[in-house]
Amino acid sequence: MAFRMSRFVPGPARFVPRPSRLTPRRLLFITSAGVLFWFLFFSLTPITSPLPPYTGPHEVGILDVETEVQKRTIHDAILKATGEKAFQLDTLAITLYYPSSLPLASPSQRPWARPWLPQPVSLIGEGYARLAGVSKLSSVFTFGLWLLGSSTVIPGVVDAPILSSAEQILGEDGSGAGEFGKIMSAAEQEHKELKRGDGLGSLPCVVFTHGMAGMSQSYAHYLGSIASHGYVVAAVEHRDGSGPGTIVHHPDGTERKVWHMKLKDLEADPPMTDLDLKAAQLNFREAEISETIKLFAQLNAGDAPVVNLKPDSPRNALPGFKNRLNLSAVTVGGHSYGATGAMQALKSAGSKTMPINGGIALDPGKGSGPLNKDIDVPILVMQSGEWTEKQTAFYDEGWHFEAVKNIIDNVKEGWFMTLLGTAHPSCTDAPLIVPWIMKMVTGTTLSSKVALKEYIDASVAFLEYLRTGEKKGVLESGVTNAGGPFTHDKPHGKVQGPDGADWEVHTVPKSE
Numbered sequence: 228m229a230f231r232m233s234r235f236v237p238g239p240a241r242f243v244p245r246p247s248r249l250t251p252r253r254l255l256f257i258t259s260a261g262v263l264f265w266f267l268f269f270s271l272t273p274i275t276s277p278l279p280p281y282t283g284p285h286e287v288g289i290l291d292v293e294t295e296v297q298k299r300t301i302h303d304a305i306l307k308a309t310g311e312k313a314f315q316l317d318t319l320a321i322t323l324y325y326p327s328s329l330p331l332a333s334p335s336q337r338p339w340a341r342p343w344l345p346q347p348v349s350l351i352g353e354g355y356a357r358l359a360g361v362s363k364l365s366s367v368f369t370f371g372l373w374l375l376g377s378s379t380v381i382p383g384v385v386d387a388p389i390l391s392s393a394e395q396i397l398g399e400d401g402s403g404a405g406e407f408g409k410i411m412s413a414a415e416q417e418h419k420e421l422k423r424g425d426g427l428g429s430l431p432c433v434v435f436t437h438g439m440a441g442m443s444q445s446y447a448h449y450l451g452s453i454a455s456h457g458y459v460v461a462a463v464e465h466r467d468g469s470g471p472g473t474i475v476h477h478p479d480g481t482e483r484k485v486w487h488m489k490l491k492d493l494e495a496d497p498p499m500t501d502l503d504l505k506a507a508q509l510n511f512r513e514a515e516i517s518e519t520i521k522l523f524a525q526l527n528a529g530d531a532p533v534v535n536l537k538p539d540s541p542r543n544a545l546p547g548f549k550n551r552l553n554l555s556a557v558t559v560g561g562h563s564y565g566a567t568g569a570m571q572a573l574k575s576a577g578s579k580t581m582p583i584n585g586g587i588a589l590d591p592g593k594g595s596g597p598l599n600k601d602i603d604v605p606i607l608v609m610q611s612g613e614w615t616e617k618q619t620a621f622y623d624e625g626w627h628f629e630a631v632k633n634i635i636d637n638v639k640e641g642w643f644m645t646l647l648g649t650a651h652p653s654c655t656d657a658p659l660i661v662p663w664i665m666k667m668v669t670g671t672t673l674s675s676k677v678a679l680k681e682y683i684d685a686s687v688a689f690l691e692y693l694r695t696g697e698k699k700g701v702l703e704s705g706v707t708n709a710g711g712p713f714t715h716d717k718p719h720g721k722v723q724g725p726d727g728a729d730w731e732v733h734t735v736p737k738s739e
Contacts, residue, residue: 275375275660278343278382278448279676282683283455285326288387290544291341293320293537295478296518302507304495306488313468313493314511317475317483318536319518320464322443324454326430327387328394343379343444343656345473348372350484351442354471358440358487379660381447386541389548390457392429428527428551431558431694433460434519436512438563439469439595440487445655446562452683458690459552461519467511469564476536505596512568517580520557527552558690560587562654566608567592570634576604585693587686589654590614591631597622598634605640605736607689607702609682611649613669615731616712628711635734642689642702643734645711646681647721648673654682673728681724700725707732 281287301314345351352369356362433453437445443462450460464473468488475483490504499507525533529549535542561569566588576583585605591598593614608631615628624630635641650669652658658665658675665675681701688700707720708731721729 275378276662278379278656278659280382281448281455282452282680283326283457283687284331285390285455285457286329286331286387287383287451287454288323288325288327288329288385288389288544289341289381289383289451290323290325290386290542291320291537291540292323292522292533292535292542292545293318293476293540294522294533295536296521299514301511301514302495304493304499304507307492307494311483313488314507316466316511316514316518317477318466319515319522320443320466320473320475320537321461321519321522322464324383324447324451324460324462326390326454326457326459327384328390329384329387341381341385342377343381343447343660344372344376345442345444348377350472350474354487355440358471375661379656381444381451383451386544388544389459389551390430391547392551429553430457430459430551431553431556431690432520432523433458433558433560433690434516435460435462436516436559436561436565436568437462437465437470438561438565439592440471441562441565441655442470442473445657447656448659448679449654449656449683449686452679453686453690456687456690459523459548461523463512463515463519465508465512465515467508467515469508476538478534478536502596508564509568509571509596512565513572513575516559516568516572520554520580520582523552523557524554527554554582555584556694557583558585558587558693559583560589560686562589563651564592564595566590567595567598570602570606571599573604573606574599574601576602585689587689589682590651593619593621593627597624598630600634600637602634602638602641605689605693606635606638606642607685608635608641608643609654609685610643610645611651611653612645612647612673613650613671615645618712626713628713632709632711632733640736641734642732642736644685644701645731645733646673646678646724647729647731649678653678677726677728680726681728681730684725701730701732704730704732704735706735709733 296316296319299316300312301316304313306313349369352372353365356365356368435450437443443464450462454460466473466475466485468485471487473485475485490499490501493499526545526548527550529546533545559569559572569586570588570591572581573583573586575581583604588608590610618626618628621627621630632643635643648671650671652665653671662675685701688702692698692702701722701724704722707722708714711733719731721731724730
């Protein structure tokens with residue numbers, strides 16, 4: 228019988244076993260166990276998930292558009308690294324989501340739209356590395372983006388034909404699709420509108436502005452779903468230095484890269500403060516919103532073709548926008564920094580350059596400058612549970628919640644509410660694409676799909692209210708919790724949304 232010798236260690240009597248040898252059989256066992264573990268891990272908990280179908284009755288067309296605008300400088304600051312003007316507006320870049328005349332198809336039969344990640348991925352990877360202050364690790368960021376987002380596509384059809392008047396579904400629930408009477412009624416109504424000579428179609432428009440470090444496609448499911456309910460949505464790719472990185476394509480074929488900007492990157496006389504930087508970026512965004520509305524008008528007029536400067540982006544669908552857009556119904560929305568920008572744009576609502584009929588603000592920024600109080604059009608403010616519960620002081624105006632509520636309390640037609648169980652990124656695509664990672668990081672308790680469905684339903688209900696004056700869904704509720712996070716003396720009142728989630732309603736429009 229063979230005995231294995233053990234090594235004696237001085238001191239109290241004890242023996243330390245000699246490490247076992249890594250035999251081929253043991254190596255095979257460890258390798259097999261490891262492969263089985265990772266197979267089960269990735270099959271039961273996949274890293275990424277595809278974006279779900281949109282919630283409305285229409286197929287969605289999607290198109291990247293970049294057009295030349297009147298060249299102007301929003302602020303005189305220059306970039307220290309290059310000497311270039313930091314806030315020069317040369318072109319407008321948007322992603323259009325719009326209802327299409329194509330029939331709805333199953334995912335296996337539907338032509339897919341462009342990749343969710345903008346190209347080249349290396350540009351965005353370098354942008355996020357710069358934003359994080361570790362430029363040398365840009366390749367690591369690029370690989371991470373590729374790993375998590377390379378297989379994700381935006382559902383829809385690139386350059387699909389826009390929904391025609393005869394095909395437009397009048398009922399929001401999709402009832403009436405295929406009913407000859409309603410189709411003829413829609414066509415007759417469109418004919419009457421055009422005979423009046425106003426040139427306005429029946430599709431309302433939405434301009435959406437992304438948050439700090441965000442991109443135009445970061446909200447693809449939210450915006451595409453709104454489009455699937457019969458709205459033309461333009462998601463602006465901001466060139467104000469708030470995103471990770473973007474490329475400006477000039478008409479002469481030259482390009483200019485715009486990276487995320489910080490105060491230390493800028494030179495101005497007098498030197499800019501943090502609030503100066505935010506003001507410049509918000510003014511830049513407001514100019515881009517105005518240019519987007521001008522583009523809507525140009526597309527609707529159809530007199531001069533829109534020159535699309537976006538490389539490899541088709542443009543066959545653009546002539547179909549002629550006489551299809553309702554320019555008297557343009558709503559501005561945004562998330563975080565974008566919500567601050569959208570609220571600022573409402574200051575000019577009703578003017579010739581800003582014919583805006585309402586606003587949607589998702590988690591108005593806590594550090595993007597004071598919020599505009601001069602609002603004369605209806606507005607819907609929706610906050611995540613995290614944004615409401617975790618309060619911070621807000622520019623000498625008290626707590627952030629109080630500052631927002633004071634503004635909406637003084638708007639004639641304003642809603643302010645919180646979707647419980649959600650976090651700041653819950654309205655973006657991130658919780659849909661990497662659900663378990665986002666859940667682990669944010670600690671949300673509400674399903675990401677349910678959360679987005681609630682945001683979409685409330686937004687569409689608000690857009691329909693602007694069109695018809697009828698309140699639906701959570702908009703019908705009265706105030707359930709006026710004090711928000713500061714209600715301590717009694718349980719927080721809630722109202723259930725159409726998808727089963729809980730909302731706290733803080734402000735509703737004043738009674739007539």
